[in-house]
Amino acid sequence: MGDSDEEYIGEVSEDEDDNNVFRGSRSEGSASRAKRRKQRGGAEWEVSRTWETLVEGADGTISSTVEGLLEAGKRKRLLKDTTPLQRGIIRHLILIIDLSQSMTEKDLRPTRYLLTLRYAQELVREFFEQNPISQLGVLGLRDGLAIRISDLSGNPTEHISAIQTLRDQDPKGLPSLQNGIEMARGALFHTPSHGTREIFIIFGSLLSSDPGDIHQTIANLINDKVRVGIVGLAAQVAICRELCAKTNGGDDTRYGVALNEQHFRELLMDVTTPPATYSQKQSASSLLMMGFPSRTVETSPSLCACHSKSSCGGYLCSRCNSKVCGLPAECPSCGLTLILSTHLARSYHHLFPLVNWVEVPWQRASRSSVCFACGIAFPPVPPKDQWQTTENQAKGMSVSSRYECTVCENHFCIDCDLFAHEVVHNCPGCQSKPTFPKKADLLGCQAGLGLEIMDTSA
């Protein structure tokens, strides 16, 4: 992370300055927080000693190295696991937002509270972009109670406007993790077993005032196959780590503490990637009945079954002919899931991810002089004796600024690499050649899949 010394000190001193109602617990909290930060977030920059990686280039400046570090940073984000996994494409997620006193702190700008609300809205939007056939609900933790903000549903605008209304209220009291989780568990309890059950908590406090034994709650969560992910805004809290680890089969990577605004956002956005199903039992696979309605346009407006608003266009439920105004939706009268085939297609890139591209050493760099996709020029290959000096640069970054798709063996620049993996999910090279590489060796079905869906045309 690009976290610097000053920032770290600044945050702590700010803590001590602020006038908090929970003075006692807070001051103790900030001390332990400082210590913990060293353990987790702090350790990262302390050990990596970024200043030592700054090596003077041949021209005596560090600009090339700085550029390299930037590039490495970009790339680090995108190097993710691309082994095709069974992923829970149909997700049920309860987002729990801490609305307690500790959210008034200003260590994240403008305040933890406002930033969280803003990012939560972004999260909702992105979640449905990435998981169009999933469901989401939002809860809040305030005054020791769990507050229902929006019910489990597949409509992003409902959630966003519900979160929006929170802006007028102030965070208050203490949070209770247990109450929040129990309410979320109740909401997830009747979700079908083919989908995932997930709870994601944005937790700004360092304590949880619970009415009972939270370990019992954790046991119940494991029983119900609910997974918990937490992003902390202050410091590590042992119970949060335990919650994440125990409900994710011992893996506590779904617990993260935000170092800064950017990191907070990254942690949140990680939630939008469907989780890999790590055990067959976790989500029983099943055959789902779904309706594929076609769009109708009426000459005179009629009421839709979902909001009772009058409109001319809409989709008719394929089973009972009720009109809904947007898709995907669950038919309000007969409960059939109504989707478009394009909604299914939207999830395919999770199932068949694009392989990571590899760095190109100077030896092979001479094969290309420009990026295959965008045509930007690559730095020319230097004479052989200079290869070594440039070699020891930041990890993850290609010395030659070239990245190679292992399938089509074309070279791309870092921007195209990012763009291909994060936005288009296509390799420009592979798609431009007649031989079709099999991206989906896992299922071996991609060709067939596409072929059949294409026939929607008929």
Place this chain on the structure above:
Amino acid sequence: MNAVDATEHYETSARDPAPALLTVVLDTNPHAWALLEDSLPLSKAIANILVFLNAHLACNYANEVAVVASHSQKAAWLYPHENPATKISHDADGDVSMNGSSTNNNTTEGPGQVNKYRPFRIVEEQVTHNLRELMASTSGPDVKANNSTMMAGALTLALSHINRRSIAWAEAHGADTAAETSGGGPPSGGHASGTDTTEGLQSRILIVSVSGASDSAHQYIPIMNSIFACQRLHIPIDVCKLSGDAVFLQQASDATKGIYMSLTEPRGLLQYLMMAFLPDQRSRRHLVLPTRVDVDFRAACFCHRRVVDIGFVCSICLSIFCEPLDNGTCLTCGTNLEIGDYGAKPAVVARKRKKKKRVNGPSGTATPTPTPTPGP
């Protein structure tokens, strides 16, 4: 608090109207063009498209164009074409590329070309030259063997180019947008910039389609990926269909709010292009656009290719089937699927539960009380 951010963004937007980047994806499938020979030969279509490109360039001095050929077995750049031998730097930017192109294409330079507006001439020369090369590289057996078009590749190339130009434009016009386009969270970055870049480089894609879609079936997923990327980046895909029945293109223009037109009279190509496709996103807000309302979204089952209203979807690989599977094994991914679940309707039970919970939730006493746990 947040308002502070917002005003900053608006200030930057109060400059000149941002230039537009028009990317034309030209379907050059020789087979399909041969069928069109009588009404609209390829050469005439190219001439029309060049006039259209010039019109776009003339709208704003900073406007840019790009042309990608979606050929029968490869997707290739027609303009700006990076010829590794002669030209190294800067695409689409007319000023820089002219040095390269004059050495590159001096064979095509005739005496009449001297008085032409330079950007027009460069585009014309490069497009015709590269297209000629592309056609020359296509052998008879190739055409016979493959009757599809590399639409997915062409779209991906076009998008990569748009991405590059957007980054370059943002870098040149204020770092704040640059940070958003190049940085930002993975898909979120695209999303965030999408809402804010209404005044950034305005990009759009025009597909001139001639071949049918039925043979490009294996490209379905990549094409849909490109369409979703366009949707996310707010890049409209306009479709001008001369022949063929490329259904996914309907969905492409529908999903990205582009214009879809199927020409009944291909001979009028230029007029259609100028009247329907020339206005950029800004002007389109004030125009009544030719839209297509009856997009068929129904799915076809994977087992019999029947068009279905109600289908059964594998929860693992999302394949669609028209009837419950006999042995419970997904035909596509082989997963053993639980049958019987679809008939049940758990929604009713869930709703009852929720109501009960709501009573116990916020209306409970102020002291933290354990929320009653639903029995398993």
